[in-house]
Amino acid sequence: MSHAAKRIGILTSGGDCPGLNAVIRGAVKTAERHGYDVVGFIKGYEGLVDPVTYIPLTNRNTAGILTQGGTILGSTNKGRFAATCGVQDRLELDPLLLAGVKATYEQLDLSGLICVGGDGSLAVAQQFHEYGLAVVGVPKTIDNDLSATAFTFGFDSAVACATDALDRLHTTAASHERVMVLEVMGRHAGWIGLYAGIAGGGDVILIPEIPWTFENVCSKILERDQQGKKFTLVVVAEGAEMPDGEVVTAERRQDTRQTRLGGIGNVVAYEIEKRIGRDTRVCVLGHLQRGGGPTTFDRVLATQFGSHAVRLIIEEKFGEMVCYQPPSISSVPIIDAVNKLSRVDANSSAVQAARALGISFGDAADLLGPFCVEEALADEEVSNEAPTVSESVEPTPAPVELAVSEPVPVEWEAAAAYADGAMW
Ligand code: F6P
Numbered sequence: 546m547s548h549a550a551k552r553i554g555i556l557t558s559g560g561d562c563p564g565l566n567a568v569i570r571g572a573v574k575t576a577e578r579h580g581y582d583v584v585g586f587i588k589g590y591e592g593l594v595d596p597v598t599y600i601p602l603t604n605r606n607t608a609g610i611l612t613q614g615g616t617i618l619g620s621t622n623k624g625r626f627a628a629t630c631g632v633q634d635r636l637e638l639d640p641l642l643l644a645g646v647k648a649t650y651e652q653l654d655l656s657g658l659i660c661v662g663g664d665g666s667l668a669v670a671q672q673f674h675e676y677g678l679a680v681v682g683v684p685k686t687i688d689n690d691l692s693a694t695a696f697t698f699g700f701d702s703a704v705a706c707a708t709d710a711l712d713r714l715h716t717t718a719a720s721h722e723r724v725m726v727l728e729v730m731g732r733h734a735g736w737i738g739l740y741a742g743i744a745g746g747g748d749v750i751l752i753p754e755i756p757w758t759f760e761n762v763c764s765k766i767l768e769r770d771q772q773g774k775k776f777t778l779v780v781v782a783e784g785a786e787m788p789d790g791e792v793v794t795a796e797r798r799q800d801t802r803q804t805r806l807g808g809i810g811n812v813v814a815y816e817i818e819k820r821i822g823r824d825t826r827v828c829v830l831g832h833l834q835r836g837g838g839p840t841t842f843d844r845v846l847a848t849q850f851g852s853h854a855v856r857l858i859i860e861e862k863f864g865e866m867v868c869y870q871p872p873s874i875s876s877v878p879i880i881d882a883v884n885k886l887s888r889v890d891a892n893s894s895a896v897q898a899a900r901a902l903g904i905s906f907g908d909a910a911d912l913l914g915p916f917c918v919e920e921a922l923a924d925e926e927v928s929n930e931a932p933t934v935s936e937s938v939e940p941t942p943a944p945v946e947l948a949v950s951e952p953v954p955v956e957w958e959a960a961a962a963y964a965d966g967a968m969w
Contacts (some may be wrong), residue, residue, distance in 0.1 A: 552582045553858055554650075554658040555602070557616040558589035558626070558666035562687045562699030563839035564847035565616035568661055570607045571851025577604055579859060584653060588619040589662070590626035590669060594645035597652070611844060614837045622803075626669050638669065643676045650678055657858035659851075661685050664883050665803070667866060671879045674864035681857040682866035682879045683850045687835055690734035693882035694868035698847040703730065703834040704740045710830055711745025711778060722775035724766055724817055724825040728810030730834050731782035734888045737834065738782040739895060742904065749905045751781040751813070754889045755896075757907025758788050762813070763821045765905040779817075781809050807831070849874045 553576050557565045569585065576583045583602040586592030592599055600606075600618075610617055625642060650658070657679040660670040663686040673680045684691045689700035707729045718725040727747075731737045735752020742750035749765050751757050766777045783806040786792055795807035807829065814825040839847060846869060853867045853874045865876040889896065891906075900910065 551580060551656050552584060552654055553855060554584050554586060554599070554653065554655045555618070555854075556586040556589050556592060556658070556660055557618050557620045557685075558660060558662035558669070559620060559622040559685065560663065560687075560835060561615050561620050562685055562835050563614050563702035563837060564698035564843040565618075565620075565661060565685065566607075566610040566613045567698070567839055567844050567847035568683055568685075568851035568854075569602065569617065570610050571848035572659055572855050573602045573607045573851075574604060575852040575855040579855065581656065581855070581859075584655075585618045589621045589624075589666070590646075590660075591621055591624050592618075593649050594625075594642060597649050599653075611848070612838045614839070622665065627665065638672050643672070643678075646673065647676070647678060655679065657681060657861075657863065659683060659854045659858070663688075664691060664886075667879050667883045670866075671864070671883060674879060679858070679861075679863045680879075681854050681863060681876075682882070683854050684866055684868065684882065687737065688731055688734055689736040690732070690886050690888065691882055692885040692887040693866065693877045694887075695871050696842075696846060696869050698839065698843040698850065699835070700736060701840045701842040701846075702837065703737050704744065705840050706834045706837065707737055707741030707780075707830055708745040710828060710833075711741060711747060711780070714778060714828060715746060718776040718778060721824065724777045724779060724814070724823045726779045726781060726810045726814045726817070726825060726827045728781050728783055728807070728827065728829040728831075730830070732784045732806060733886050735782045735785065736887075736889060738780045738785070739889055739899070742780040743895065743899050743902075745780075746778065747780040747904060748777045749779040749907060750899065751779070751785040751809075751907050752889055753782055753784045753786060755891050755906045755908050756786070756788070759813075759816045759820060759907075761905060761907045761909065763817060765907075766817065766823060767821060777823075779813060781813050783807055783809060785809060787812070 555569060555572055573583045584599040585602045587598040587600065626638065659681055660666060661683040667682045667684065670680050670682045684694050684697050685699060686697050687699040687703035689697050691697055707727070710727055714725040714727060729737045729741060731752065733753060735754055738750050738752045748769060749762055762779065769777050784792060792806060793809040793812055795805045810827045810829050814827045817823055817825045850867045857865050857867065857876055862876060864879055866879045866882045867874060867876050868882070
């Protein structure tokens, strides 16, 4: 490769998400206009060494990728560069690997490297920076759990997917008078569950940040029954801790760097059926949330992130990560970004609005009236003890039987149910 041109490298690391290609395109277009070549390393950090694997990226070969899901460069979240098993759980990279990366920089004459990734991948970028390599970060995660940025791209797309699932579950739940449990992603933070739950008309939202009990979940279902709403939508984040503090994992071994979560939806559904005998079904959304193209919001955010990352390299602001601090795109030191998670504040306006609407978070605060929650939770006298199901709700009233002489057409009954809001 000729050493004449200025050159920028880019890679995508960790779990994929909608918007990665929009970042790549945004970076390439900006770089070309400023006289830089761009090379894209294949399969994340793996492409940097032994064997060095990359492709030249141009306006031409990135045309049309704005709307595509996944990443044209491939990605990996395991392998030689897996640097963390969670926040603040740093593993040092092998010095030989770092030396190999440095050699690649020199060989390709890189002015800087753009690392697009979540907290684990950005922790690797931070080690590159500490080693003296010119690097900038772009935050990526559908979980939206990086504190330095108001939003990460991919989150809005994941919420749109989960909301669409709830819309679909809504109609089948109402038709069969069932409880539907939707398990969504969200390892440390319940942003997807919260936003999708509000947007999709969920009735119960269980997230890692708010401790909950099965008694309160069941109370909500029975309360809805009493109101004539014979179905309930429960949204549960995969990382929501069980009442005993455990997380439900999809694998027996828990000694891997990042234990695979999954299965809490089934546990919640099983307990609901066991405790109150309600017909319950589960839908685990899984990687559907990570697949597909980005929403318009994510396209705009990702494009700005890619473009701003190039600007950081041109301005030699190395060791920085681009971020969105509304209304501006700016940057913060990577080290500050990787050490702090953004989690749902139980007193935030979104949670308060949800509670005011009657959405349950499975905690004792459900028993308080709208808008009283913040003050009441701060009040030590408020009991955290949830009443048992039998204490808190009256039994479901028996259906009214119509006299034989007054037949009511089936269509009319359904229409009446819609009209009085029972379907919703
Ligand atoms: O961190 C993003 C995330 O989507 C988590 O919500 C989820 O637990 C994890 O990735 C799944 O990762 P993998 O694709 O490796 O199973």
